[in-house]
Amino acid sequence: MTEKHMILGIGLANNFGIHPAAWRLPDVDPGAYVDIAATVRQAQAAERGDLHFIFLAERLFLHGDLATEPPLFNMDPLTSLTAVSQATERVGLIGTASTSFNEPYLLARQLKTMDVVSHGRVGWNAVPSYEPDAFANAGRQLPPREQKYERLHEALQVVHALWGSWGREAGRPDQGGMFADPAHIRPVNLRGEHVGSRGPLPVPPSEQGQPVVVMPLSSGYGLQAAAMYANVVIAMPMSIEQALEQRAIVRRAVKAAGRDPQEVRFITFAGYEVAATAREALDRIRAMDELRDLRPSLSRLGNMLGLPIEAKRSDAPLTAQQLAMMNPAPGHAPSQRAARLARERWSPRDILAHGVLDPFPSVVGTPAQAADHLQEWFEAGASDGFLLNFASFHHGIDAFVDGVVPVLRERGLFPEHDEKPRTLRERLSLPDQYGLDPRVSSSAD
Ligand SMILES: Cc1cc2nc3c(=O)[nH]c(=O)nc-3n(C[C@H](O)[C@H](O)[C@H](O)COP(=O)(O)O)c2cc1C
Numbered sequence: 001m002t003e004k005h006m007i008l009g010i011g012l013a014n015n016f017g018i019h020p021a022a023w024r025l026p027d028v029d030p031g032a033y034v035d036i037a038a039t040v041r042q043a044q045a046a047e048r049g050d051l052h053f054i055f056l057a058e059r060l061f062l063h064g065d066l067a068t069e070p071p072l073f074n075m076d077p078l079t080s081l082t083a084v085s086q087a088t089e090r091v092g093l094i095g096t097a098s099t100s101f102n103e104p105y106l107l108a109r110q111l112k113t114m115d116v117v118s119h120g121r122v123g124w125n126a127v128p129s130y131e132p133d134a135f136a137n138a139g140r141q142l143p144p145r146e147q148k149y150e151r152l153h154e155a156l157q158v159v160h161a162l163w164g165s166w167g168r169e170a171g172r173p174d175q176g177g178m179f180a181d182p183a184h185i186r187p188v189n190l191r192g193e194h195v196g197s198r199g200p201l202p203v204p205p206s207e208q209g210q211p212v213v214v215m216p217l218s219s220g221y222g223l224q225a226a227a228m229y230a231n232v233v234i235a236m237p238m239s240i241e242q243a244l245e246q247r248a249i250v251r252r253a254v255k256a257a258g259r260d261p262q263e264v265r266f267i268t269f270a271g272y273e274v275a276a277t278a279r280e281a282l283d284r285i286r287a288m289d290e291l292r293d294l295r296p297s298l299s300r301l302g303n304m305l306g307l308p309i310e311a312k313r314s315d316a317p318l319t320a321q322q323l324a325m326m327n328p329a330p331g332h333a334p335s336q337r338a339a340r341l342a343r344e345r346w347s348p349r350d351i352l353a354h355g356v357l358d359p360f361p362s363v364v365g366t367p368a369q370a371a372d373h374l375q376e377w378f379e380a381g382a383s384d385g386f387l388l389n390f391a392s393f394h395h396g397i398d399a400f401v402d403g404v405v406p407v408l409r410e411r412g413l414f415p416e417h418d419e420k421p422r423t424l425r426e427r428l429s430l431p432d433q434y435g436l437d438p439r440v441s442s443s444a445d
Contacts, residue, residue, distance in 0.1 A: 007385025164435015
């Protein structure tokens with residue numbers, strides 16, 4: 001079932017934005033990378049718009065060319081989200097943690113503690129690391145793909161079992177003498193090829209029981225693990241058609257794992273830069289583009305269009321001869337979009353400002369244009385909701401909340417603020433779950 005209302009969350013990162021020059025904008029504090037107050041402000045802006053969650057990705061190595069850019073990712077997602085939890089009340093807090101290095105007992109304990117501390121607002125983006133640099137930081141070599149997913153699979157099983165190990169029936173502390181009923185706090189005794197745990201975990205249930213599990217779309221063994229354990233699958237399709245295909249793949253896999261596909265949310269990435277006019281929105285991106293070397297991006301744009309683009313002519317629309325020479329790859333949505341923009345007489349710099357190189361669909365324009373895009377995807381059944389990305393968090397989140405959210409509300413696509421405090425699980429309309437899902441635990445033995 002498609003949710004009646006779309007789910008909206010925000011991808012946060014280094015406190016600046018996904019544009020590599022966002023940190024250099026004159027009204028941005030260049031020290032924001034280490035300023036948790038900046039993350040809190042961004043989360044509070046999301047909460048003001050009644051968005052469902054904030055999301056922090058992670059890479060377990062220093063990522064970014066520090067000579068000219070800040071690191072791309074947050075210093076430590078779970079620590080940051082724990083701090084944010086104390087300055088927010090409703091917004092969901094989804095953090096990434098890799099199954100490749102952490103012991104499941106430690107993952108289970110940290111995530112469930114965060115969930116208790118935040119009153120049931122935590123989601124775990126469970127990923128296997130995949131870059132050799134991450135493994136180098138653990139003094140290891142990148143394992144074969146199959147092995148990293150085997151470990152992910154085992155880790156998810158152990159974490160879920162540990163989450164359920166302090167049973168709900170153990171009750172609350174009774175000053176008459178019983179702190180918790182030990183008959184309902186039991187070991188899990190799981191041992192796989194890669195990981196295992198005895199348990200139990202010293203953390204009682206949160207308001208939502210246990211964290212919501214989020215997993216990226218993958219193939220093969222990774223897809224199978226997501227089908228068994230994920231409450232939310234996140235993906236980066238570039239077109240509605242691709243999203244529909246991916247969503248169908250997830251649904252089939254969830255069904256094959258013995259679960260109900262309607263219980264799993266499918267959320268796709270998208271980027272938005274909105275302002276009163278499309279020109280103003282483009283100029284916001286261009287102000288950041290002016291602060292970096294755009295030649296590599298122009299060269300990539302040239303590859304997409306099938307013709308060289310000279311930096312010194314990049315402010316003028318393509319000539320009639322260049323337009324005739326264009327040869328964008330037929331099945332490649334971003335190339336087709338770039339070619340369409342070129343035909344509409346946008347200059348190469350403006351084409352780039354439209355976000356054609358983003359790894360997800362982007363809209364740079366008015367709030368109504370952004371809302372049209374979200375509505376089209378949502379009503380096509382391409383996704384249950386969106387993980388929003390912003391070139392500059394400093395401007396982008398407030399502009400979205402003030403500009404796009406009211407339009408979505410007018411159109412009945414996004415709910416009015418509901419005073420009742422609710423958990424992330426409730427807000428995503430996910431069924432209750434505590435411990436391993438009994439429907440899949442037998443097939444996971
Ligand atoms: C939407 C999405 C979000 C992801 N987020 C992260 C992340 O935050 N950290 C990370 O290490 N990997 C992340 N990944 C990477 C995946 O976990 C996976 O390792 C990668 O896609 C390579 O997968 P493969 O070996 O199955 O091809 C993400 C992937 C996708 C599609």
